[in-house]
Amino acid sequence: MNGFLVRGGRLIDPAQGVDAVCDVRVAGGLVTEIGSLASSTDEVEIDATDLIVAPGLVDLCVHLRDPGFEEVETIRSGAQAAMAGGYTSIAAMPDTDPPVDNEASAAYVALKGERAESARVYPVGALTHGREGSRLSEMAGMKRAGAVAFSDEAGAVERADIFLKALRYAGMLDRPVMTRCEDPWLRGQGVASGGLTADLLGLPAISSGTEEVMLARNLHLARLERAGIHLLHLSTRDSVAQIQRAKHAGVRVTCSVTPAHVLLSEKQLERYDPAFRFMPPLRTEDDCAALVDGLVDGTIDAISSAHSPRGQFEKNLEFVFAAPGTGSLETTFSVLYTWLVETERLSISRLIELLSTNPARILRVPGGRLAVGDPADLTCFDVTTEHRIDPSRFLSHSRVTPYDSWKVRGRARHVLVGGELRYRDYRLTGDDGRQS
């Protein structure tokens, strides 16, 4: 068998400005032909009628908990969950135990990713040694082992002098620096967005300034250093405005948001359900609206699932003790398609751009485009069948989600990675389609 003919789907490839029903031929791991194509006997045909065919999704920030917390998630289970979510590439953050801050640990992530034979897994190396924020990590070694970016996620580098040096050093390696924006002192013990809701619930607050102050600092440092920077998990209206101004002023900044911060607000906290505990915290409906505007007008470049798998033991606790974040690789496309595209707030083409084209560009990894000669990282999405989000069917080991039982449309049906059909008819193909 030489390849595949993906037949009759609606090809949406924002990088080429394509939105048309056509066939895609895949051979030797690459896209070889696009158009109205005749069948050939030595290839497998994939019927994509009524499906959307898009470049596979690319996530620039996921947490896979491996090494160190394999009871919560492994690189394998995370990469498989990525398949189920329509992703063909994911960038694994270094907040593991030990952290990925040297060549050997980056090589471990890359190797385990390869062995999972699911989505491509790229290590993201720590910016500072041990993610402690005090001295630079061996970034060149990590780059040699496959690191595509550097970040001290899931935290920010507190000291401005260290962060400046990290930007400068990473610039030599021509790899993006990614960071969330959070002033740890302003955050304190906070767990919920500052305002009436948190105050009535008695929850310690994280003001929007916690993000905006650090965002301003980071933008200034990037401007000073003329360095490229990617800011993760923006959550407030003012953050979007700051980015917009910085872009106009020529700062080399890109940014991303998570589905939770776009779709959910602090109003959801009233039941103290730990599934809604996020960092940064869920903000106001006005902030959500500003994020949607930013997605539409191009201020925001990408959406990251920010997949943060959690075990029951760390999540099913009192709200203030529960770990922030949830697994989200398997829900991101569905909830965004349902609540942004079906409601006509965002075009499907822009959604693909935010989930695939742009993150691939930011990370400078293969994928994100389906032109002839490109790697065949391709996902067929079923956007017509309604389904209920059912955490018990997740391939991720983490079963907590704020979207439990939500009725949604938009779900990956087939996924090719590098021309291999690794997910077919909603199932992994690797181990005889057995769900693991």
Place this chain on the structure above:
Amino acid sequence: MNEVEAKPVWHRRNLLDINSLSREEIEALFKTAHSFREVSTRSVKKVPALRGQVVVNLFYEPSTRTRISFTLAAQRLSADVVDFIADASSISKGETLVDTANNIIAMGVDTIVLRHPAPGAARFLASNVDVAVVNAGDGAHSHPTQGLLDLYTLLDNLGSLEGRRVAIVGDISHSRVARSGMLAFRKFGAEVVLVGPPTLVPRSFSELEGVTISHSLDAVLGDVDAICLLRMQRERQGAGLFPSLEEYSRLFGMNSERLQRCRDDVLILHPGPMNRGIEITPDVADGERSRVLAQVTNGLAVRMAVLYMVAGGSA
């Protein structure tokens, strides 16, 4: 045609906060409390309402008076009472709240009275177990029986709160008592003014209808029907929220000089335990405008009513 029966207004199996209670539910509860208050004056201070039932005080924070109040309330209703006092450090290290509760429930328990430092802990527990849960204080969120007993005491003295003005003075930010009082008084028509330094009063509360904020106790003294003082926790000083207890006391402490500038019939409330000389001077605490001990007595009746109602009793 059948006679129309009075429908019971109270259907709750839990008491988790003030906000979700309707005025009618509170009135039904107070009607019950009123009849229970009389029980405490008898020589045999007991009714058989909860005979055979088990109430557990599950306390993750040190509290003597609230626990004793709940214990006496349960005993006066003839329930069996057990205390489970968890070490505060066991929260982060040891068994989870749900596991602990399930262990207790497995021994046959009808009501859990929970005191816990995490806001929302009572609601979280109630959504994970199927016995009755009574919130005896959850972090800075709510202390509903305190809010109810404060309201009961005010109504007992003033008849109605419509058009009345109540000041709550002190560390509003960290106080479940302040939140519970504020919401309870509002439900019965009182205007509430929150008084304290800006570092200890959430600005957002001024968005609530009928609630205002003042940073000057002197400015509101002559204008209120009741003053609820809060206990000032010394650790807030360490957190840099105010410079010293001396300065706090000078700005926000209630003393006889300030009392003279109040209306003659002003009521002084304090949830206890009092820091005499800090938020309240002894002469005010023991003076004729003080309702501090009435609060304690009423608290017992209110807690009896709460335990009775969540167990399915009707007003």
